[in-house]
Amino acid sequence: GDSVTQMEGPVTLSEEAFLTINCTYTATGYPSLFWYVQYPGEGLQLLLKATKADDKGSNKGFEATYRKETTSFHLEKGSVQVSDSAVYFCALMNNNAGNMLTFGGGTRLMVKP
Amino acid sequence: GAVVSQHPSWVICKSGTSVKIECRSLDFQATTMFWYRQFPKQSLMLMATSNEGSKATYEQGVEKDKFLINHASLTLSTLTVTSAHPEDSSFYICSAGSSGTISTDTQYFGPGTRLTVL
Numbered sequence: 001g002d003s004v005t006q007m008e009g010p011v012t013l014s015e016e017a018f019l020t021i022n023c024t025y026t027a028t029g030y031p032s033l034f035w036y037v038q039y040p041g042e043g044l045q046l047l048l049k050a051t052k053a054d055d056k057g058s059n060k061g062f063e064a065t066y067r068k069e070t071t072s073f074h075l076e077k078g079s080v081q082v083s084d085s086a087v088y089f090c091a092l093m094n095n096n097a098g099n100m101l102t103f104g105g106g107t108r109l110m111v112k113p
Numbered sequence: 114g115a116v117v118s119q120h121p122s123w124v125i126c127k128s129g130t131s132v133k134i135e136c137r138s139l140d141f142q143a144t145t146m147f148w149y150r151q152f153p154k155q156s157l158m159l160m161a162t163s164n165e166g167s168k169a170t171y172e173q174g175v176e177k178d179k180f181l182i183n184h185a186s187l188t189l190s191t192l193t194v195t196s197a198h199p200e201d202s203s204f205y206i207c208s209a210g211s212s213g214t215i216s217t218d219t220q221y222f223g224p225g226t227r228l229t230v231l
Contacts, residue, residue, distance in 0.1 A: 041227075
């Protein structure tokens with residue numbers, strides 16, 4: 001079945017540091033890939049997505065590129081802020097599976113001032 | 114656009130009572146809604162998928178008689194936790210997908226409902 005693996009946290013960074021959160025996937029066909037962010041006490045918000053190979057999703061300074069050859073969708077940001085502290089979930093949606101989302105385990109990011 | 118609301122945001126109840134959680138798509142028609150459960154510091158676990166006007170499809174290990182799901186309209190789905198017990202305490206999150214004008218390959222999430230059963 002489909003699966004998503006992302007690096008375990010917590011990831012602790014100082015403000016303005018470079019962020020990478022790794023995400024790899026296993027899926028049949030050509031899934032769409034997503035990053036969701038969950039701030040404390042809140043539900044998930046879509047951060048960015050990519051629907052086909054080599055697409056780059058970007059939003060709020062975050063970006064991720066759909067790499068089919070390495071089955072990866074790593075999340076990056078050049079300069080993190082304290083307000084970026086949250087849990088980040090990588091996910092895939094396989095249209096062969098009724099548009100269900102398969103989530104990674106989540107990575108907690110803590111940014112210190 | 115694509116806003117999903119949940120009500121209530123937090124509920125505390127006594128063991129043995131039933132609790133209903135509402136999930137509404139505010140500005141689009143949700144042909145499919147998903148219900149998730151999230152334990153502290155863990156990922157989301159899909160409980161069930163519901164399509165408007167039909168019975169929900171439950172994931173393996175989820176008791177359909179305990180977690181009643183109704184998707185009576187294109188903007189409303191409800192999850193009822195029947196005879197709740199402390200082990201049902203969790204964060205319940207719904208999401209909605211659409212076949213309408215918004216992206217069909219994206220789920221939009223509600224803010225979640227925290228259930229505490231005493």
